[in-house]
Amino acid sequence: MRLIATRLLAAVPTMIGVIIVTFILTRLLPGDAAAYFAGPAATADSIEATRHHLGLDRPLPEQFVLYVEGLTRGDLGKSLTSGQSVLDDLSHRLPASIELTFLALLVALGLGIPLGTGAALKPGGRIDHVCSLVSTVGQATPTFFLGLLLVFVFYYLLEWVPAPIGRLDVVYSPPHEITGAWSIDAALAGDWKLLGAVLRQLILPVTTLALFGLGPLARVTRASMIEVLASDYVRTARAAGLPRRKVLRAYAFRNAVVPVLNASGMVFSYMLGASVLVEKVFGWPGIGAYAIDAVLASDFAPVQGFVLAMALLYLLLNLIIDIVNGLLDPRVHFDV
């Protein structure tokens, strides 16, 4: 409990910084926001009135206080294109983004850890070669290009997957929303046919994003495993005649996993960034695609909301990682 409290406390200055940055981004907007919000038929007077109404005629520090006040009420402004409040739009679309990014992170961990471990057990071996090839090419391939390449091969050439647009083929109707993650909702409803359809739509975007995160995870696992395998306690365990499986699982792996967990926070941050591109490629109705559509329509409130939401999500994941780390490794302490 104390660990969680200290971590939360340590996150406060970061949080303040994040809010200041998003505030600055709002004030940087090109053009006159008041003229924009007042609409095309506005007169000089009505623009002035709008400016006053929005608080844009006050000094910056006061505007900042107003902005923070708005945030505490959950007021992120209004989207001009959808006419909805940005908070509603974001919370409506967030599950789609989370489903995509978390599934991709799980897949990347599920593939990256075994790959890195395999490479570490026999450095210079065949698995090691595969590992370094995957991470080099994976890092060099633009995410959006990889996504399109997968679409071309698996949709156009092989016809293995349905049209890669959106979360569900049009012939199906979406599951009753409980969690908002349609794969979980479909499973909860026991509708396996629907679950299959949802997964078929997920497979390409998740693969794209996972391949992007796979390389760094495999590299860190490899490095961490090599170090742990050379350690004294693993040598001792081996010398004591413990079976190889037990040495690997109980002694090596548990210690090797901490750096991997830390790296997965960084990888998650990359993935949140890359998810914007992946959502755009696959017409995935998440918050990234929402923000990009808003930018192109010169509708800026959603962009700010999106940047803030992403930073919060990243902060939250780092918090979880720290806590899990504390549970895994009793030596982890925090100095604030």
Place this chain on the structure above:
Amino acid sequence: MSEAAAERSFVSPVRAPEWVAVALLVLMGSMALIGPFLVPYDAIATDPPIALQQPSSAHLFGTDQLGRDVFSRVIVSARVDLGIAFTAVITTLLIGSALGAAAGWAGGWTDRIVSRLLDTIMAFPLFVLAVGIAAALGNSVSSVVIATVIVNLPLYARQVRTEINRRRGAAYVEAAQLAGIGPFTIVALHMMPNLAPQLAVQASLNLGWAILNAAGLSFLGLGIRPPHPEWGIMVSEGAAYIISGEWWLFVFPGVMLLLAVLTFSLTGDALRDRLDPRRA
């Protein structure tokens, strides 16, 4: 296991030979420098009657939806993408080093403020912050450069801060101080040259990332605007023709992007081997 050995194991031992990096570097460099003068067709002039033709001997990479030669456009793009990446990385290197050196040398409040600033940038998923900045600054090449510079600052500033701080009490620094040399000169002329090799490696690896960042932004429609040829835009425009099978529109610029990024990551690895024997 020693620290150096641990670091060594982090870098995969399986490497492409150095000549691959050199060859790619020459290819990319000549594309950016002299490519635009050598291309067979005008990269912007449209020719609708020959739209969407498959790759042929006349048009090596085919033609796009407006009949423009994809090969010429891919080559001309190199200057834009590499130009943005180089400008951004060099600017970041300068500003980041200055910030990091100030924080590392002065310590105290300067250090606290700079570190807090860097932490705040790092609190965002970087590409998301870049999207936010580029959106706020509007569509221009310079907004892509600025966005790339800002999100990239912590990388250099943190490294320089640590290294300067570590060397602050070194004998040669004290000697220089006793000789009455000012702090600015000591940092710039006595200490920074020691960091040059590792910063060069960092910058090279970082160039690839900067290219991806810029291309990603323009793929989303931020930054550079069509009809200007740029790899990210070309991939984005080509995407619409995948479902009808016109693959050459998106594949060639995409592969070029991949090659460009690979060029700088291989060069970075090779540089590290040469310049930093402790880690190589």
